[in-house]
Amino acid sequence: MNYKYFDNAATTSVNKEVLQEYINANNEYFNPSSLYTPSLSVKNKIEMARETILRYLGGANKSTFIFTSCATESNNAILRNCIKRKDKKYIVSAGEHSSIYATAKAMIEEGYNIQFAPLNSNGSVNQEKLFEMIDDKTAFISLIHVSNETGAINNIKYIAKKCKSINPNVLIHSDGVQALHKLKLNMVDMNVDFYTISSHKINGVKGIAGMYIANPNKFTPYIYGGGQELNLRGGTENYPAIMAFSKAITLSNYDYDYMEELKQTFLQNISLPYKLISLENCVPNIISICFPSLRGETLVHLLEQDGFLIGTGSACNSKNTSNRVLQEIGVEQKYILGAIRISFDMNKTKDDLIELANAINNSVIMYYNKTGYKF
Ligand code: PLP
Numbered sequence: 539m540n541y542k543y544f545d546n547a548a549t550t551s552v553n554k555e556v557l558q559e560y561i562n563a564n565n566e567y568f569n570p571s572s573l574y575t576p577s578l579s580v581k582n583k584i585e586m587a588r589e590t591i592l593r594y595l596g597g598a599n600k601s602t603f604i605f606t607s608c609a610t611e612s613n614n615a616i617l618r619n620c621i622k623r624k625d626k627k628y629i630v631s632a633g634e635h636s637s638i639y640a641t642a643k644a645m646i647e648e649g650y651n652i653q654f655a656p657l658n659s660n661g662s663v664n665q666e667k668l669f670e671m672i673d674d675k676t677a678f679i680s681l682i683h684v685s686n687e688t689g690a691i692n693n694i695k696y697i698a699k700k701c702k703s704i705n706p707n708v709l710i711h712s713d714g715v716q717a718l719h720k721l722k723l724n725m726v727d728m729n730v731d732f733y734t735i736s737s738h739k740i741n742g743v744k745g746i747a748g749m750y751i752a753n754p755n756k757f758t759p760y761i762y763g764g765g766q767e768l769n770l771r772g773g774t775e776n777y778p779a780i781m782a783f784s785k786a787i788t789l790s791n792y793d794y795d796y797m798e799e800l801k802q803t804f805l806q807n808i809s810l811p812y813k814l815i816s817l818e819n820c821v822p823n824i825i826s827i828c829f830p831s832l833r834g835e836t837l838v839h840l841l842e843q844d845g846f847l848i849g850t851g852s853a854c855n856s857k858n859t860s861n862r863v864l865q866e867i868g869v870e871q872k873y874i875l876g877a878i879r880i881s882f883d884m885n886k887t888k889d890d891l892i893e894l895a896n897a898i899n900n901s902v903i904m905y906y907n908k909t910g911y912k913f
Contacts, residue, residue: 541842544894545849546739547686547716547824547881552782553741559785560743563778570775571764580777587784594787595733595750596724602754604767605746605780609715609736610637612749615760615771616711616732617641617680621650626677628652631663632866633690634682635713639862642680655681657866660817661688661826665697672704679710683717683733687863687879689816689824691721698729715739715747719790720821725750737779741883742786746779791884797822803888804880807895810902811913813873815864825880826864828873829902831911837878840901846894849879 543551552560563583568574570581584605592603606612614637621628630642632654642652655668663681672679679701681692698710711732714723718735725733736747751757754768763772801822805814808827815826829837834850841848850861864874880894906913 539845541845541847542890542894543847544880544882544886545847546883547689547879548849549738549744550741550883552743553786553789555789556742556782556786560778560782563781566777570777571766584775584777584780587780590784591748591787592750594723595735596726597750598726598752600754601725601750601752602768603748603750604754604770605748605775605783606771607745607747607776609635609713609734609747612734612736612747613637613680613713614641616734616749617645618760619757620678620709620711620732621645621652623677624649624651625675626651627673627675628678629655629668629671629676630680631655631657631668631682631692633657633661633663633685633687633863634680635686635715638680638682638713655679657863658690659867660815660820661685661690661863661867662692662819663697665693665700668697669700669704672701672708674705676705676708679708681710681712683712683714684720684821684824685863686716686824687815687861688826688867689716689820689822689881691717691819691821694730695728702729716821716824718787719792720794720823725752737783737786740786741789743779743782746776746783748783792823793884794822796884797882800882800886800888800891801825804891804895807892807899809899813869815867815869815877823882827878827880828864828869829876829878830872830913831909832876832902832905834876834878836905837876837898837901840905841897844897844901846897848894849881850877 566580568577568580588603630638646652656664658664683694684691694712701708709731712730713734715736719740731752733750738744759770761771766772813828838850861874
């Protein structure tokens with residue numbers, strides 16, 4: 539079946555040029571650590587790819603970008619590197635992706651003092667409450683840049699500046715997986731110490747991601763081996779995926795206004811009562827919307843029968859019966875169960891969004907008629 543895909547926050551299709559880059563690089567199969575000329579050439583190209591990505595991110599002088607297998611690995615590695623002392627305090631927002639949230643939970647069990655900063659109603663962090671939580675013992679703060687659940691934007695530049703003015707020693711990490719290509723990024727301007735990105739959310743291939751590290755001298759190795767990735771992460775580099783990632787990052791075509799038009803078109807064409815979570819200050823390509831008395835997963839399956847693929851929340855989370863972030867925001871349970879996440883890219887048109895809205899209207903009405911629900 540030829541599906542209409544509206545789950546781009548989960549993953550994206552691979553861009554044709556990116557795929558070609560990946561295929562070409564596979565012909566240069568040499569191990570970058572070997573000493574002969576073809577290997578040196580591969581090694582050089584990896585360094586050029588690193589430079590391309592660092593330049594795109596606006597990295598600082600001493601900074602680097604370490605390639606990893608996925609953003610989940612990057613997030614785990616950063617938390618494990620920065621949360622080491624039991625006499626210090628650490629803060630992560632309650633709206634973090636599970637790769638941060640579950641790591642923090644596990645580390646709390648291990649005895650670390652990690653607190654969760656509360657959220658506003660759109661899923662962004664409550665800045666006032668966050669600032670109140672910081673004191674001279676706070677060593678590290680992790681804040682998602684754009685929520686994978688609601689699209690809410692955290693103003694990292696402002697927040698990092700304020701956090702560092704309260705405690706200049708605090709290290710700031712931001713998970714930028716859903717921000718890459720959607721927002722203008724500049725690491726120096728944002729004043730972050732760590733930043734996470736992933737290739738498969740920007741039409742790159744899977745199996746490659748990375749982390750920006752402002753000061754690699756302070757980062758300790760977390761995979762010991764052959765000294766790859768500045769001695770911080772051993773293991774033979776995934777050269778084809780690295781080349782594809784550096785290609786993908788240069789191919790951004792995100793048009794904020796166009797995406798906003800698509801979002802508004804979608805909402806205007808929904809003819810039933812709904813609760814919109816992605817209200818103000820959210821990237822327009824992610825829409826979290828809830829219908830009462832209807833399970834989101836039911837709607838996902840009904841829409842699939844009509845050829846539309848949508849999400850119920852984070853893909854990594856879809857097996858959970860409730861949505862942690864929406865609960866944290868304070869959305870009522872009857873709406874949480876009916877939450878769906880629509881996410882799309884620049885390949886979609888207004889007609890696509892109208893088609894999707896109509897399909898949702900039909901499915902929800904059919905379901906309400908069957909169950910006798912009156913709205
Ligand atoms: N962080 C955010 C905000 C995400 O949306 C995701 C994936 O959904 C991840 C991290 C994990 O990325 P990866 O699939 O590369 O591990």
